Every structure is written in structure tokens, then in C-alpha cells.
Amino acid sequence: MKILNKxxxxxxxxxxxxxxxxxxxxxxxxxxxxxxxxDYTIQSILKYGPIIGIYKSAIRLSKCHPFGNHGFDPLSQKEKK
Structure with missing residues (x-):
């Protein structure tokens, strides 16, 4: 399974x-x-794996609209893989 994830x-x-x-x-x-x-998506895939990484990037992309947030929004450093 790890090989497939990589x-x-x-x-x-x-x-x-x-x-x-x-x-x-x-x-x-x-x-x-x-x-x-x-960059956020690549970082999240490397940190959390492909499934959770894509999920986190989808959440981030859902914020990207005219009335959404903007500015500095890094990947959470508290959560571990």
C-alpha cells in the first residue's frame, strides 16, 4: 500500500x-x-498522502472566490502524518 501511495x-x-x-x-x-x-497542494500531498492531501487542497480551493479569504494561509504545522 505504501508503494501505491508513493x-x-x-x-x-x-x-x-x-x-x-x-x-x-x-x-x-x-x-x-x-x-x-x-504549492499548498504539493505540501499537503507530501505531508498527508494523496487522499487527505487532495481533500485538504479541495478545502483550500473552495475558499478561492471573490468573497473568500486571502493572504497568508499555510499548511497546519500541528497535525502530523
């Missing part, structure tokens, strides 16, 4: 990196948070 982590992170490569052509300067949602 493979899934690598696949998801590579998809995110491909998105980061192509996204500047479509979206410029629209990120509301620091760290960016892509």
Missing part, C-alpha cells in the same frame, strides 16, 4: 507541475493566497 503522490505532483508550467499562459497574477494553491 506512486500516486508522484503522479499527482507531476500533474500539478505540468499545470504550473502551462498556467501562466492562461492565468496571470490571480492567486489570492500565500503559499499558492499549487
Amino acid at each position: 506512486i500516486l503522490e508522484k503522479v499527482l505532483i507531476n500533474i500539478i507541475k505540468i499545470y504550473c508550467f502551462f498556467s501562466p499562459f492562461f492565468y496571470r497574477g490571480v492567486c489570492r493566497f500565500n503559499p499558492t494553491c499549487t
Whole structure:
């Protein structure tokens, strides 16, 4: 199971990196948070694994709307894997 999790982590992170490569052509300067949602997603996948990491990034992405929060919103340091 750990091997499958590591493979899934690598696949998801590579998809995110491909998105980061192509996204500047479509979206410029629209990120509301620091760290960016892509950095946050990569950190959460590495810290919590692919399932919980994607869940946490989905929660973060749900905050990204015109009436949502903005500013510094790091991954929680208190929770452990």
C-alpha cells in the first residue's frame, strides 16, 4: 500500500507541475493566497498522502472566490502524518 501511495503522490505532483508550467499562459497574477494553491497542494500531498492531501487542497480551493479569504494561509504545522 505504501508503494501505491508513493506512486500516486508522484503522479499527482507531476500533474500539478505540468499545470504550473502551462498556467501562466492562461492565468496571470490571480492567486489570492500565500503559499499558492499549487504549492499548498504539493505540501499537503507530501505531508498527508494523496487522499487527505487532495481533500485538504479541495478545502483550500473552495475558499478561492471573490468573497473568500486571502493572504497568508499555510499548511497546519500541528497535525502530523
